[in-house]
Amino acid sequence: MFKISDFSRLSQVSVRTLRYYDEIGLLKPLQVDEGSGYRYYSIDQLQQLNRILALKDLGFELAQIFQLLDEDLPPAQIRGMLRLKQAELQLRVQSEQERLVRVEARLKQIEMDEVDLTHEVALKKVKPQIVASSRKLAADIKIKYQLASEMLDFLKTNGVKQVDHMLFIDHDGDYRNDDLSVVEIAVPVNSSSVGNVVERSGGRITVRELPGVNAMASLLYHGSPATMIEAYQSLGRWIQDNGYCITGPCRKVCLRQEGELSAYLTEIQFPVEKGEITDSKPTVYFSG
Amino acid sequence: MFKISDFSRLSQVSVRTLRYYDEIGLLKPLQVDEGSGYRYYSIDQLQQLNRILALKDLGFELAQIFQLLDEDLPPAQIRGMLRLKQAELQLRVQSEQERLVRVEARLKQIEMDEVDLTHEVALKKVKPQIVASSRKLAADIKIKYQLASEMLDFLKTNGVKQVDHMLFIDHDGDYRNDDLSVVEIAVPVNSSSVGNVVERSGGRITVRELPGVNAMASLLYHGSPATMIEAYQSLGRWIQDNGYCITGPCRKVCLRQEGELSAYLTEIQFPVEKGEITDSKPTVYFSG
DNA sequence: TCTTGACTATCACGTTACGTGAGAGTGTAT
DNA sequence: ATACACTCTCACGTAACGTGATAGTCAAGA
Numbered sequence: 001m002f003k004i005s006d007f008s009r010l011s012q013v014s015v016r017t018l019r020y021y022d023e024i025g026l027l028k029p030l031q032v033d034e035g036s037g038y039r040y041y042s043i044d045q046l047q048q049l050n051r052i053l054a055l056k057d058l059g060f061e062l063a064q065i066f067q068l069l070d071e072d073l074p075p076a077q078i079r080g081m082l083r084l085k086q087a088e089l090q091l092r093v094q095s096e097q098e099r100l101v102r103v104e105a106r107l108k109q110i111e112m113d114e115v116d117l118t119h120e121v122a123l124k125k126v127k128p129q130i131v132a133s134s135r136k137l138a139a140d141i142k143i144k145y146q147l148a149s150e151m152l153d154f155l156k157t158n159g160v161k162q163v164d165h166m167l168f169i170d171h172d173g174d175y176r177n178d179d180l181s182v183v184e185i186a187v188p189v190n191s192s193s194v195g196n197v198v199e200r201s202g203g204r205i206t207v208r209e210l211p212g213v214n215a216m217a218s219l220l221y222h223g224s225p226a227t228m229i230e231a232y233q234s235l236g237r238w239i240q241d242n243g244y245c246i247t248g249p250c251r252k253v254c255l256r257q258e259g260e261l262s263a264y265l266t267e268i269q270f271p272v273e274k275g276e277i278t279d280s281k282p283t284v285y286f287s288g
Numbered sequence: 289m290f291k292i293s294d295f296s297r298l299s300q301v302s303v304r305t306l307r308y309y310d311e312i313g314l315l316k317p318l319q320v321d322e323g324s325g326y327r328y329y330s331i332d333q334l335q336q337l338n339r340i341l342a343l344k345d346l347g348f349e350l351a352q353i354f355q356l357l358d359e360d361l362p363p364a365q366i367r368g369m370l371r372l373k374q375a376e377l378q379l380r381v382q383s384e385q386e387r388l389v390r391v392e393a394r395l396k397q398i399e400m401d402e403v404d405l406t407h408e409v410a411l412k413k414v415k416p417q418i419v420a421s422s423r424k425l426a427a428d429i430k431i432k433y434q435l436a437s438e439m440l441d442f443l444k445t446n447g448v449k450q451v452d453h454m455l456f457i458d459h460d461g462d463y464r465n466d467d468l469s470v471v472e473i474a475v476p477v478n479s480s481s482v483g484n485v486v487e488r489s490g491g492r493i494t495v496r497e498l499p500g501v502n503a504m505a506s507l508l509y510h511g512s513p514a515t516m517i518e519a520y521q522s523l524g525r526w527i528q529d530n531g532y533c534i535t536g537p538c539r540k541v542c543l544r545q546e547g548e549l550s551a552y553l554t555e556i557q558f559p560v561e562k563g564e565i566t567d568s569k570p571t572v573y574f575s576g
Numbered sequence: 577t578c579t580t581g582a583c584t585a586t587c588a589c590g591t592t593a594c595g596t597g598a599g600a601g602t603g604t605a606t
Numbered sequence: 607a608t609a610c611a612c613t614c615t616c617a618c619g620t621a622a623c624g625t626g627a628t629a630g631t632c633a634a635g636a
Contacts, residue, residue, distance in 0.1 A: 002524070005612070006534040009458065009558070010524040012469075012517065019614090020594055036602055037614050043524040050517060058391055062593070086391050093384045099345065100377050170297065181300075229300065229338060236290070236298040236331040246294040270297070293583070307585090308623055324631055325585050350622070 001031065007041040011049050026052060026066055058085045119219050119231055121238035126269070128212035132160060132197065133186040134205045135171070141225040144168065145257060148185045151205070155187060158197045164188035168252040186210060213271040217244065221268055224261035225252075231268055244272040289319065295329040299337050314340060314354055346373045407507050407519055409526035414557070416500035419474040420448060420485065422493045423459070429513040432456065433545060436473045439493070443475060446485045452476035456540040474498060501559040505532065509556055512549035513540075519556055532560040 008015045021027040022039065027049055029039035048069070055065045068078065134151055138144045148166060155162065169184040194207050217239055221231040239246065248271040256265040296303045309315040310327065315337055317327035336357070343353045356366065420443060424435050436454060443450065457472040482495050505527055509519040527534065536559040544553040 001528065002534065003612080009534060009538050010520050012458075012520070014594085015613095016594065016596090024593095033602095038602080039613085043521065043528040046521045046524055050521070053517075057387065082391065086388070089384065089388050089391060093381060093388065096377065096381045096384060100374070100381065104374075170300075229341075232298050232300070233331065233334045233338070236334055240289065240331040246290065246297060250297050291583080302623085303584090304623065304625090312622095321631095326631075327584085 001040040001042055004029075004039045004041070007046075010043070011046055011053075013049065013053070021049075021052070021062075024062065024066075026062055026069075058082065059089060060085065118237075119221065119234040121217055121219050121235055123272075124216050124218050126213045126216045129164065129188045129210045130191040130194075130207065131186040131210045132189045132194065132205050132207050133169075133184050133210075134201075135182055135184045137182055144183055144185070145225075148254075151185055152187065154201065154205070155189070155197065158200060159193060159195065160197050161190040161193040162187055163190050166254045168254070170250045170252075213248070213269075215244070215272050215274075217270045217272045219268050220255075221266045223264065225264060225266060226261065228252075228266065228268070235268060235270060239270065239272055243274060245275055247271045247273050289328040289330055292317075292327045292329070295334075298331070299334055299341075301337065301341070309337075309340070309350075312350065312354075314350055314357075346370065347377060348373065406525075407509065407522040409505055409507050409523055411560075412504050412506050414501045414504045417452065417476045417498045418479040418482075418495065419455075419498045420477045420482065420493050420495050421457075421472050421474040421498075422489075423470055423472045425470055432471055432473075433513075436542075439473055440475065442489065442493070443477070443485065446488060447481060447483065448485050449478040449481040450475055451478050454542050456542070458538045458540075501536070501557075503532070503560050503562075505558045505560045507556050508543075509554045511552065513552060513554060514549065516540075516554065516556070523556060523558060527558065527560055531562060533563055535559045535561045 002010065004015050004018055008018060011018075018027070018039070018041075022029060027045060030042040030045060031040040032038070033040070051069065052065055055068060056062070060068070068081070132151075132155060134147075136144070136147050138147060148168075152162070152166065166185065166187045169186055171182045171184055188210075189207070191207070198205055198207055217235055219231055219235050219238075221228055251269040253267040253269065254264075255267055256263070290298065292303050292306055296306060299306075306315070306327070306329075310317060315333060318330040318333060319328040320326070321328070339357065340353055343356060344350070348356070356369070420439075422435075422439055424432070436456075440450070440454065454473065454475045457474055459470045459472055476498075477495070479495070486493055486495055505523055507519055507523050507526075509516055539557040541555040541557065542552075543555055544551070
């Protein structure tokens with residue numbers, strides 16, 4: 001039996017961490033002195049602790065580790081979970097590498113100082129459309145496009161006719177910083193060809209009328225959706241400078257999504273209305 | 289000017305995050321209505337926000353971003369910091385890949401069920417030694433070995449004679465879970481050759497007598513220091529089973545550190561004493 | 577004018593895996 | 607008796623927001 005500091009030395013885990021694991025029930029000392037409250041660990045518990053550390057290293061949270069160790073799952077299932085984690089890790093490595101690419105781009109951009117691109121903004125009218133749509137919680141654009149293509153496949157195999165470009169609708173301004181956000185994938189369809197696709201999709205797809213918009217500030221964006229933010233700036237500037245305000249969620253019409261991401265063509269739309277929010281507090285006019 | 293939700297749509301940043309950035313002073317809205325408290329943002333602030341997001345993407349913390357934007361640093365310095373971050377990111381990618389390797393190893397280990405290696409433990413006496421030592425806060429073994437070799441170089445170029453194997457001493461059981469821990473790198477030296485190396489090192493190196501130990505539980509570990517934990521288990525088991533207890537910090541004597549990590553040879557030492565901590569509460573003997 | 581609904585605001589607490597003292601009790605050696 | 611090394615239990619701090627709860631604002635419709 002070892003005192004906590006000795007067990008700490010053997011396990012290379014901090015005393016505070018051992019106490020914490022005791023507190024949350026992840027690794028309770030074999031024995032606790034009633035009088036003093038001193039914790040005593042057996043060397044046998046080192047193996048358990050090592051398992052915990054290994055799982056932690058794999059990226060599991062302590063709560064999950066608790067379950068894994070507690071439930072005494074069949075090894076097959078454990079292997080499954082590990083494989084899953086492995087896949088996750090590989091994804092992480094990938095996304096880190098992509099981040100490196102972005103860093104490179106940023107560095108270039110800073111080298112050539114400030115670049116400010118201005119895109120042409122047009123004001124147009126958009127008619128109402130019947131769309132088959134589905135709402136998804138997705139992490140990044142790749143996944144969104146993947147979900148979208150799955151949906152297109154589903155519609156095609158169910159005989160639904162697509163009559164216009166697919167579009168994404170960002171809902172409720174419900175952006176979250178963990179890069180998860182709710183998008184609606186909407187495909188304009190021939191309403192007579194819809195049939196019972198709603199039921200066949202198990203309710204995941206709904207059909208509704210996407211309302212028309214009298215004034216839609218619109219901009220064509222040529223390039224990867226990942227760098228699309230710069231276009232939002234142009235749009236926002238136009239809206240502000242022309243005395244409009246935004247009245248609804250943003251739509252992204254996918255005009256071309258084939259080949260390289262940098263060759264994608266997207267129309268970004270914001271429904272707007274005249275009526276600026278003035279710089280200062282609304283002036284109060286006295287009558288007369 | 290845009291209300292917070294519209295600015296959220298334009299920037300793809302959640303309303304809550306915008307409020308948070310206001311709260312910490314990172315991005316204050318251009319204007320706040322006195323009566324209602326409503327926040328109003330100008331499109332010009334989008335560029336600033338994008339800069340913030342870019343820096344965040346690079347892995348900076350918000351506090352650092354605050355400084356970067358606030359201090360209006362010269363671009364050269366900014367570039368420097370970005371390059372630094374880039375290097376960090378590359379390291380992260382590397383370490384993630386190493387983690388993947390570990391996962392692979394773990395998977396194998398689980399496939400072949402439980403493997404329990406037992407190492408031979410010896411009890412020996414260790415004489416006191418004069419050592420030149422230096423304490424470092426280091427993240428992982430690689431870095432520790434790097435620091436060690438730097439120190440060896442320094443000693444050699446200053447004419448100090450090494451008379452025995454270098455060793456690491458884990459201090460105070462001060463392990464921390466962020467993988468940072470304090471190690472002492474100690475090199476047994478010929479005390480007459482030390483000269484004024486202490487001053488020349490700027491006090492980073494000290495010379496002292498490493499105390500001898502009457503009973504040292506010792507074990508030879510052949511393999512990468514990264515997987516050394518398994519040896520601690522054997523040592524701990526021996527100590528427990530033979531009725532000893534640990535009386536000081538662990539020492540790792542580096543017997544061979546050349547070539548592949550897996551070819552490293554290390555002696556792990558724990559100072560011990562007879563006197564077991566019993567399983568149950570210490571029995572109270574009545575006199576007589 | 578009142579109500580409804582969409583929006584906004586400010587607390588205040590929750591998250592993860594511990595770190596960091598503060599203040600007090602324990603165990604052993606001098 | 608006292609010093610010290612160690613242990614304990616609170617309790618609060620961390621980073622970057624998310625998640626309600628509750629209340630005030632704003633424009634449109636009845």
